[in-house]
Amino acid sequence: MPDDGFGIGAPVKRVEDSRFLQGKGQYVDDIDLKNQTYAYLLRSPHAHAAIYGIDANAAKAAPGIVEIFTAEDFETLGGLPCGWLIHNRDGSPMTEPKHPVLAEGKVRHVGDPVALIVADSLEQAIEAADLIEVSYEELAAVVNMPYAIDGSPALVHEEAANNLCFDWELGDCAATNDAFSNAAHVAKIDLVNQRLVANPIETRAVIGDYNTATGDYTLYTTSQNPHAIRLLMSAFVLAVPEHKVRVISPDVGGGFGSKIYHYAEEALMISASKKIGRPVKWVSDRSEAFLSDAQGRDHVTHAELALDDAGKFLGLRVETLANMGAYLSTFSTVTPTFLHGTLLAGQYTTPAIYVSVKAIFTNTVPVDAYRGAGRPEASYLLERLVDVAAQETGRDPVEIRRLNFIQADQFPYDTPVALTYDIGNYDVTLDKALAAADVPGFDNRKKESKERGKLRGLGIAGYIEACGIAPSAVVGTLGARAGLYESAVVRVNPTGSVTVMTGSHSHGQGHETTFAQLVSDRLGVPFDQINVVHGDTAKVPFGMGTYGSRSLAVGGSALAKAMDKIVEKGRKIAAHILEASSEDIEFVDGAYKIAGTDKQLTFGEVAFAAYVPHNYPFDELEPGLEETAFYDPANFTYPAGTYVCEVEIDPETGVVEVCSFHASDDFGRVINPMIVAGQVHGGLAQGIGQALYEHGIYDNSGQLLTGSYMDYAMPRADNFPQFTVDTSVTECTHNPLGVKGCGEAGAIGSPPAVINAIVNALSDYGVSHMDMPATPEKVWRAIHDNF
Secondary structure (H helix, E strand, C coil), X not given: CCCCCCXXXXXXXXXXXXXXXXXXXXXXHHCCCCCCEEEEEEECCCXXXXXXXXXXXXXXXXXXXXXXXXXXXXXXXXXXXXXXXXECCCCCECCCCXXXXXXXXXXXXXXXXXXXXXXXXXXXXXXXHCCCEEXXXXXXXXXXXXXXXXXXXXXXXXXXXXXXEEEEEEECHHHHHHHHHXXXXXXXXXXXXXXXXXXXXXXXXXXXXXXXXXXXXEEEECCCCHHHHHHHHHHHHHCCCHHHEEEECCCCCCCCCCCCCCCHHHHHHHHHHHHHCCCEEEECCHHHHHHHCCEEEEEEEEEEEEECCCCCEEEEEEEEEEEEECCCCCCCCXXXXXXXXXXXXXXXXXXXXXXXXXXXXXXXXXXXXXXXXXXXXXXXXXXXXXXXXXHHHCCCHHHHHHHHEXXXXXXXXXXXXXXXXCCCCHXXXXXXXXXXXXXXXXXXXXXXXXXXXXXXXXEEEEEECCECCCCHHHHHHCCECCCCCEEEEEEECCCCCEEEEECCCCCCCXXXXXXXXXXXXXXXXXXXXXXXXXXXXXXXXXXXXCCCCCHHHHHHHHHHHHHHHHHHHHHHHHHXXXXXXXXXXXXXXXXXXXXXXCCEEEHHHHHHHHHCCCCCCCCCCCCCCEEEEEXXXXXXXXXXXXXXXXEEECCCXXXXXXXXXXXXXXXXXXXXXXXXXXHHHHHHHHHHHHHHCCCCCECCCCCECCCCCCCCCCCCHHHCCCCEEEEECCCCCCCCCCECCCCCHHHHHHHHHHHHHHHHHCHHHCCCCCCCCCCHHHHHHHHHHCC
């Protein structure tokens, strides 16, 4: 590693922030093409209605209108594909209705697109939309999941009987039932993991540009995985050769999962551009985003935990209803199944687990992965249930967890829900969290709060997550319709500077910094001579993008493999020039040396020789110094940790204040501790936001009641304390970097910690559970209804 403070482990400031802070980032909305038009989508005001006619004649005659499209204009387009096929417990495939790019004969949620208006200006398109007359016959809406599958006469899709998408199971039902029959105590909980709206700071935006001379399509889009969008769009929607489609995803202002998916607007803009022969630009406004971006969570769950008389966990049973919304989004089906059920072992040695999940269609916005994607739902139900078990059996919440931990000498550990944890040490993160949060001093702080008329509570939660979904061969057998590897190209330029092209995508993670640190550390190249390129399918190798905390564990590992190839080729070049055997050449501190001598060539000298090959082993090597690598993980990585939350409640108002929050995490090897801390802080903000504030609420007619920031409560900076975070290290055993992933941990571990703290504070009032969000009204009613 170069001794310049830029290698692995250094808290390097993010290089990309310079352009962002100066307002010089380039987002899709900053891009304007020659002769560009502007698009507006007329969306359904009804959650469920038949369409009997669309009259756009008056709108077409309006000033500036280029064209107006309805579903019949895009009859040749395929439906938006779902990326994961789930099978029912009887082995039959899930029900997979078509997801049209524009509503075909029926609308199925408020915001379902009905017509596309293209004009010379956005204002003209909006004005023309008011002139379109749509003849609707409103139908009964399906909103409530239990009613949707048990008694509702209304169907979201005629082919989905009882509005059921799939009925899935995992685990050994018989063994789990046996465990319960031998239990000394059974703890039970019914809970709701409420619907959330992602709300990245940048709304989605798309520009479609069809080249009439070449027949090429170029799509600019706010996507987390441009290659996947190109694949899905070319193969399933446009039905054109993939090389004819270029997807560019420039700077993207956050995603949290909501920008992974292939959306109708992407196919619509690029198809409309072909029809009119001009570029077409669409930018969502915030109100539109509430009705068109895939939303998150929305589980209704009953869970039971069986314990013996010593407090050891014997079995876990979970029944969940998972809301799919009106259509299947790209990864909607894997979120409540393989990203949820497989994590129900948590950090514990529970020997028997059985989970069943029924996925339900409703007349609401589609639901898909949102920061954490199934793992927050699993951790929340498990950690709430463990607290209930502790309360009911009179055990300390810390000690009941410690009693049931997987021990450090038990790894690798096979869980009863199909995963093999490679490494971990849960006692270490627990101990560090308890110490940092000063848990022994809690009683004094609680007494002081009581003297001021306040209630104080302490909540503890552990979590484990699975990152970097893998390997491709396994997930393929489980229904994945894509590979889950990652790619990297390392191009060493003649002067020794390096360009990295990665299939991962950065939308706030800091890849341009972290990946450059990896290169500087491995190759000894100065940090400021490394450039990281991503987001353009014409420039970077085919990759699967960024989601599921996979970028470093998968994308970084691909980069490490490519650098290994660079080092080996450089070794052979150096051996030829130095007239030595390649086995005698060492690569140390950015130089190739003959072992035991002072003869050496710098990395830059070897790079120059590769491109100016006057003295070169042509019989062994081609000129140039550029290598490509693909990395397909052997397993998930398994970050884990313990979070401790302390709250104070005003019983007169029900307002909850988070007084302190400590996160102790094990992310494996840490490349940039400052970026890791930032990722944890962001996750904590979102997790606490879910616990206390956020809730996407639909009424019985399918109208979104929380469709703006007037009604959807977003957390603010003054809602949070000064977070304290620390990390422990057990290095991942199966990737070359020893890293695990950190982007979602904060959002996974924090909701149960907050709710556990609130329930602890209210325990004297007989409160044993409270569904999220714990709003002031809900808390106040819990106090006064039990007073």
